Amino acid sequence: MxxxxxxxxxxxxxxxxxxxxxxxxxxxxxSLASAIEQVAGEPVxxxxxxxxxxxxxxxxxxxxxxxxxxxxxxxxxxxxxxPRLKEAASAFFKAFLDIDIPxxxxxxxxxxxxxxxxxxxxxxxxxxxxxxxxFLLPGFPAQVHQAKVLGFKTTGFDILKxxxxxxxxxxxxxxxxxxxxGLVYSxxxxxAWTNLTERELEIIGRLATEYDVVVVEDHAYMGMDYRNRFGxxxxxxFIPTVAKYTDNYILLCSASKIFSYAGERIAxxxxxxxxxxxxxxxxxxxYEMPTYGDAYxxxxxxxxxxxxxxxxxxxxxxxxxxxxxxxxxxxxxxxEYGRRGxxxxxxxxxxxxxxxxADDAGTPISDGFFxxxxxxxxxxxxxxxxxxxxxxxxxxxxxxxxxxxxxxxCISTMGSDELFEMLDRRLARFHADHPxxxxxEISRQQVQ
Amino acid sequence: MxxxxxxxxxxxxxxxxxxxxxxxxxxxxxSLASAIEQVAGEPVxxxxxxxxxxxxxxxxxxxxxxxxxxxxxxxxxxxxxxPRLKEAASAFFKAFLDIDIPxxxxxxxxxxxxxxxxxxxxxxxxxxxxxxxxFLLPGFPAQVHQAKVLGFKTTGFDILKxxxxxxxxxxxxxxxxxxxxGLVYSxxxxxAWTNLTERELEIIGRLATEYDVVVVEDHAYMGMDYRNRFGxxxxxxFIPTVAKYTDNYILLCSASKIFSYAGERIAxxxxxxxxxxxxxxxxxxxYEMPTYGDAYxxxxxxxxxxxxxxxxxxxxxxxxxxxxxxxxxxxxxxxEYGRRGxxxxxxxxxxxxxxxxADDAGTPISDGFFxxxxxxxxxxxxxxxxxxxxxxxxxxxxxxxxxxxxxxxCISTMGSDELFEMLDRRLARFHADHPxxxxxEISRQQVQ
Numbered sequence: 049m050x051x052x053x054x055x056x057x058x059x060x061x062x063x064x065x066x067x068x069x070x071x072x073x074x075x076x077x078x079s080l081a082s083a084i085e086q087v088a089g090e091p092v093x094x095x096x097x098x099x100x101x102x103x104x105x106x107x108x109x110x111x112x113x114x115x116x117x118x119x120x121x122x123x124x125x126x127x128x129x130x131p132r133l134k135e136a137a138s139a140f141f142k143a144f145l146d147i148d149i150p151x152x153x154x155x156x157x158x159x160x161x162x163x164x165x166x167x168x169x170x171x172x173x174x175x176x177x178x179x180x181x182x183f184l185l186p187g188f189p190a191q192v193h194q195a196k197v198l199g200f201k202t203t204g205f206d207i208l209k210x211x212x213x214x215x216x217x218x219x220x221x222x223x224x225x226x227x228x229x230g231l232v233y234s235x236x237x238x239x240a241w242t243n244l245t246e247r248e249l250e251i252i253g254r255l256a257t258e259y260d261v262v263v264v265e266d267h268a269y270m271g272m273d274y275r276n277r278f279g280x281x282x283x284x285x286f287i288p289t290v291a292k293y294t295d296n297y298i299l300l301c302s303a304s305k306i307f308s309y310a311g312e313r314i315a316x317x318x319x320x321x322x323x324x325x326x327x328x329x330x331x332x333x334x335y336e337m338p339t340y341g342d343a344y345x346x347x348x349x350x351x352x353x354x355x356x357x358x359x360x361x362x363x364x365x366x367x368x369x370x371x372x373x374x375x376x377x378x379x380x381x382x383x384e385y386g387r388r389g390x391x392x393x394x395x396x397x398x399x400x401x402x403x404x405x406a407d408d409a410g411t412p413i414s415d416g417f418f419x420x421x422x423x424x425x426x427x428x429x430x431x432x433x434x435x436x437x438x439x440x441x442x443x444x445x446x447x448x449x450x451x452x453x454x455x456x457x458c459i460s461t462m463g464s465d466e467l468f469e470m471l472d473r474r475l476a477r478f479h480a481d482h483p484x485x486x487x488x489e490i491s492r493q494q495v496q
Numbered sequence: 497m498x499x500x501x502x503x504x505x506x507x508x509x510x511x512x513x514x515x516x517x518x519x520x521x522x523x524x525x526x527s528l529a530s531a532i533e534q535v536a537g538e539p540v541x542x543x544x545x546x547x548x549x550x551x552x553x554x555x556x557x558x559x560x561x562x563x564x565x566x567x568x569x570x571x572x573x574x575x576x577x578x579p580r581l582k583e584a585a586s587a588f589f590k591a592f593l594d595i596d597i598p599x600x601x602x603x604x605x606x607x608x609x610x611x612x613x614x615x616x617x618x619x620x621x622x623x624x625x626x627x628x629x630x631f632l633l634p635g636f637p638a639q640v641h642q643a644k645v646l647g648f649k650t651t652g653f654d655i656l657k658x659x660x661x662x663x664x665x666x667x668x669x670x671x672x673x674x675x676x677x678g679l680v681y682s683x684x685x686x687x688a689w690t691n692l693t694e695r696e697l698e699i700i701g702r703l704a705t706e707y708d709v710v711v712v713e714d715h716a717y718m719g720m721d722y723r724n725r726f727g728x729x730x731x732x733x734f735i736p737t738v739a740k741y742t743d744n745y746i747l748l749c750s751a752s753k754i755f756s757y758a759g760e761r762i763a764x765x766x767x768x769x770x771x772x773x774x775x776x777x778x779x780x781x782x783y784e785m786p787t788y789g790d791a792y793x794x795x796x797x798x799x800x801x802x803x804x805x806x807x808x809x810x811x812x813x814x815x816x817x818x819x820x821x822x823x824x825x826x827x828x829x830x831x832e833y834g835r836r837g838x839x840x841x842x843x844x845x846x847x848x849x850x851x852x853x854a855d856d857a858g859t860p861i862s863d864g865f866f867x868x869x870x871x872x873x874x875x876x877x878x879x880x881x882x883x884x885x886x887x888x889x890x891x892x893x894x895x896x897x898x899x900x901x902x903x904x905x906c907i908s909t910m911g912s913d914e915l916f917e918m919l920d921r922r923l924a925r926f927h928a929d930h931p932x933x934x935x936x937e938i939s940r941q942q943v944q
Contacts (some may be wrong), residue, residue: 065786104569114559121552121759163801197799311569311806338513351645354609357758357805
C-alpha cells in the first residue's frame with residue numbers, strides 16, 4: 049500500500065546499490081520502482097522511462113519478418129546500411145524536413161543511443177584540443193553520461209532564461225572557449241518538451257558555422273510538437289531543423305518513438321555532406337581514413353558493433369517508405385501522446401504542481417511525451433523520493449542538467465483511465481500531506 | 497579478366513582511400529575486392545570476410561518472427577537481457593562447456609563486437625594505471641583496433657614459438673609489467689585456427705589468478721575444433737575453456753558463426769560471478785555503481801546502445817534451448833566448415849603455399865573456418881596485393897598482429913565446386929608467374 053514509510057523506501061534504495069538518487073540512471077530508477085511495487089503490493093505509476101506505449105508500426109513488423117524469411121539473419125549487414133534504407137531515409141528527410149541529405153551520408157545505428165555515443169566519440173577525437181561536448185540544458189541525461197564515459201569534458205547552459213534572441217550571448221560565450229567538439233540537443237526537448245523557435249535555430253546554425261562547431265540535433269520525437277500539423281509528405285509546415293541554417297550538422301533520427309520501434313534498436317545518423325566529407329588531419333592519421341564519414345563508418349561503427357540488425361534495417365526502410373508515400377502517418381499515429389500529456393498536466397496542476405519549463409520564448413509549450421513539474425520549492429531529490437513513496441516514479445531535473453527544482457514526467461505509458469485516476473488519487477494524497485507554503489510559492493514565482 | 501595489371505589495382509586502392517594495405521580493416525579490404533570485381537568483370541574469390549556462409553538456424557528465425565508478432569518491437573528490451581535468454585545461456589554453458597555461470601551474470605550484446613568493445617572499455621577503466629589490453633597474437637584485428645579507438649595501449653606476443661609449456665614465460669613477463677587490464681584471445685584462434693591445449697589453458701588461468709588479470713575468452717567459433725566431437729549436451733568431451741582454471745574470466749559467445757546468425761548482431765557476455773560481483777573503487781566512484789557487473793550493464797551497455805534487439809534475444813534463446821535439448825546440433829551444422837577448410841588447404845598447398853601456423857604444440861591444427869598461408873618468403877602486403885591482382889582476396893597476417901609473413905584465408909563462403917576450381921586456376925596462374933626460389937624456401941623452413 050502506498051504511501052510506503054520512509055524506512056521501507058530507504059531500504060530499497062540501498063538494496064539497489066543506488067548511491068545518489070539525483071544522479072542515478074533512468075534504468076536504475078526504473079529498477080527501483082519495480083522493486084517498490086513488490087514491497088507495496090500494488091503498481092507504481094511509471095512516469096520515469098520513455099517506453100513507446102503504442103504498438104509498433106505494422107509496416108515495419110511485416111517487412112522485418114519478410115527479411116528474416118528471406119535469409120538476412122545469416123549475413124552480416126553492410127556496415128554502411130542497406131541501400132534501400134539509405135535511399136528511403138534520404139527521401140523521408142526531403143518529404144518531412146525539406147532538406148537534402150544524400151543516401152551515402154546516412155547510416156543506420158543501434159538506436160540513437162549508439163548514434164550519439166559514436167558521434168560524440170568521433171567528434172571528440174576530430175580536433176586535438178577540442179575535448180568538450182556541449183549541451184543545451186536540460187537534456188537527455190544519457191547523452192551527457194556518454195561523454196563522461198568516453199572521457200570527455202562536458203559543458204552547457206540552462207536555456208530557461210535564454211530563449212529567443214537571448215540564446216545568442218551564452219551560446220557565443222560557450223563557443224568562444226574554443227574547446228567545443230560538438231553541441232548536442234534534442235528538439236522537442238527531452239525532458240522539458242520545449243521546442244526551439246526558427247529564430248533560435250537560426251542563431252544556433254549561424255554560430256555553428258562561425259565557430260566551426262558541429263551541431264548534433266536529436267529528432268527522437270520528430271514531428272511531435274502538436275501545435276503544428278507536421279507530417280504531410282512534401283507539404284508545409286516542415287519539421288524545423290538547424291540543417292536549414294548551417295552545413296555543420298548531424299541529425300539523429302530514431303525509430304523508437306516515431307514508429308514505436310524501440311525494441312529493435314534501430315536509428316539513423318544523418319551527416320551533412322560537408323561533415324561527412326570533411327578531412328581532419330588527426331582522423332586521417334589515427335584511423336587511416338581520409339574523411340570524417342569513412343572514419344565514422346569503418347573506424348567507429350565497425351569497432352562498436354560491426355553494424356546494425358539486418359532485419360531491423362528492412363523494417364525501418366519500409367516504415368520510412370510508407371511515411372513518405374503517405375500510407376503511414378507517423379505524426380498522427382503518435383498524437384495520442386499529445387492527448388495524454390495534456391491530461392497529465394491537468395492532473396499535476398490540480399494537485400499543486402507547476403510547470404518548470406512552461407513556454408517557448410513566450411508561447412506555451414506543446415503537449416507531448418514529457419513535461420517538467422515542480423512542487424513549491426521542494427528540492428528535486430526530495431520530491432522524487434517522496435513521490436516515489438506515494439507510488440509515482442519520475443526522474444529529477446538536476447539529473448538532466450537543469451538548475452531548477454522539479455521532475456521530468458513521461459506520459460507515454462499512461463494508456464488507461466484507471467492509470468490517470470490512480471495518478472490523481474496519489475498526487476491528491478501527496479498534496480494533502482505536503483502543504484505548499486504561500487511564502488514558498490511567492491518566492492518560486494519571483495524566481496521564474 | 498584476372499590478373500589485372502598493377503596500375504589497375506593501384507588505382508582502385510587509391511580510389512578507396514586506403515593509405516596502407518597492411519593496416520586496412522577487413523571491411524575496407526572487402527570493399528576493395530568488390531570494386532576490383534567491377535574492373536575485372538568477373539568475381540573475386542572472397543576469402544577475406546568471415547561471413548557465415550550457411551543458412552541461419554531455423555529455430556532462431558521462427559522464434560524471432562513469433563516475438564515480432566507478439567509485439568516486442570514496441571518495447572525497450574531489458575538492458576540485462578530477457579530472463580528466458582539468460583536462463584537458456586546458463587544451461588547451454590553447463591551442457592557444452594561443463595561450467596556454472598548463473599543467468600544473472602550473462603548479458604546479451606550487439607554481437608561480440610559490442611561485447612568485446614564494452615568489456616575492453618570497462619576493464620581499461622577498472623584499475624587506474626592498468627591501461628593496457630594484452631592479446632595472444634595473432635588475433636582478431638578488430639579487437640586490437642577497439643582498444644586503440646578507446647585510447648588504451650595494447651601489447652601481446654606471437655604464440656607461434658611459445659606453445660605448450662613455453663607459453664608460461666612470455667605470459668608471466670607480460671603480466672609482470674603490472675599494467676595489464678585484460679588478456680584477450682579467441683579459441684579457436686582467429687586467424688590461425690590454432691587451439692589452445694588444456695595445458696596452455698591451465699597456464700593462462702593460473703597466471704590470470706596470480707596476477708589478477710581478467711581473461712576475455714572469445715568463443716566465436718565454439719566447438720569447431722573438429723579433431724574432437726564436441727556438442728553432445730551434457731557429455732564429454734566438453735569444449736575447452738579457461739573458466740576451468742580461473743575465476744577471473746569473461747567469455748564472449750556470438751550467435752554469428754555457431755548459429756549462422758551474424759545478420760542480427762546478437763551475442764552474450766558471460767562474466768564469472770567473481771568478476772561480476774567485484775568491487776573496484778574507481779568504478780564505484782565513476783559510475784556510482786557498486787560492482788563491475790552493475791557498472792557494465794547500467795553504465796556501459798546502457799551508454800553504448802541501451803540494449804540489444806528485443807526480437808533477436810528471443811531468437812538466440814530459442815537456439816540455445818534447442819541446442820541444450822539436443823534438437824539443434826550446432827557443431828554438426830557447422831562441420832561443413834571443416835570440409836571446406838581441408839579442401840582449401842589442399843588447393844593452396846598444391847600451388848606452392850605453406851601453412852604459417854601449422855600445429856598445436858606438435859599436433860597438426862584442425863580444419864576449420866580459417867587457416868594461415870604463406871608463399872616462399874614473399875612479404876605479406878606484397879602477397880596480399882599480388883593475390884588480389886589474380887582475383888583472390890584475403891587479409892594479411894601482420895594486420896592480425898603476427899610477426900610472420902602470410903595471409904589469413906577464410907573458407908566460409910567456399911560453397912561450390914566452381915569456387916574451388918576458380919581458386920585452383922587462379923592460384924596455379926599465380927604460382928606459375930611467381931617461382932619460389934629454392935634458397936627462399938630453405939631459409940623459410942629454417943626459420944620455422
